[in-house]
Amino acid sequence: MLFKVEMKVNLPHDMPAEVAAEIKAREKAYAQELQRQGKWRHLWRVAGSYANVSIFDVADNAELQELVSALPLFPYMDISVAPLCRHPSSIHQDDR
Numbered sequence: 001m002l003f004k005v006e007m008k009v010n011l012p013h014d015m016p017a018e019v020a021a022e023i024k025a026r027e028k029a030y031a032q033e034l035q036r037q038g039k040w041r042h043l044w045r046v047a048g049s050y051a052n053v054s055i056f057d058v059a060d061n062a063e064l065q066e067l068v069s070a071l072p073l074f075p076y077m078d079i080s081v082a083p084l085c086r087h088p089s090s091i092h093q094d095d096r
């Protein structure tokens, strides 16, 4: 199942820089591992904002919840999710 996931990061302004850097490093490693597994299919920065638009390809709602809630930045993000289905005009065979 495909989901559009929008994540807006809100790190506390008083978080020490080295703590923020450590969380971001763990987030990057986790995000890249999920991309290698094909579960995090697209990851786009929203220009001008500490936010992203992502496409996840997971088995079901429960797997999405499991993966997203394990993000190191999860406690600091506002997240919105929308389920996706194939567009009848799409030319991409891997849309499903």
Ligand SMILES: O=C(O)C[C@H]1C=CC(=O)O1
Binding pocket: 007, 009, 027, 028, 029, 031, 043, 050, 051, 052, 073
């Ligand atoms: O920077 C972000 O958008 C937040 C998060 C998503 C992937 C990652 O490495 O960090």
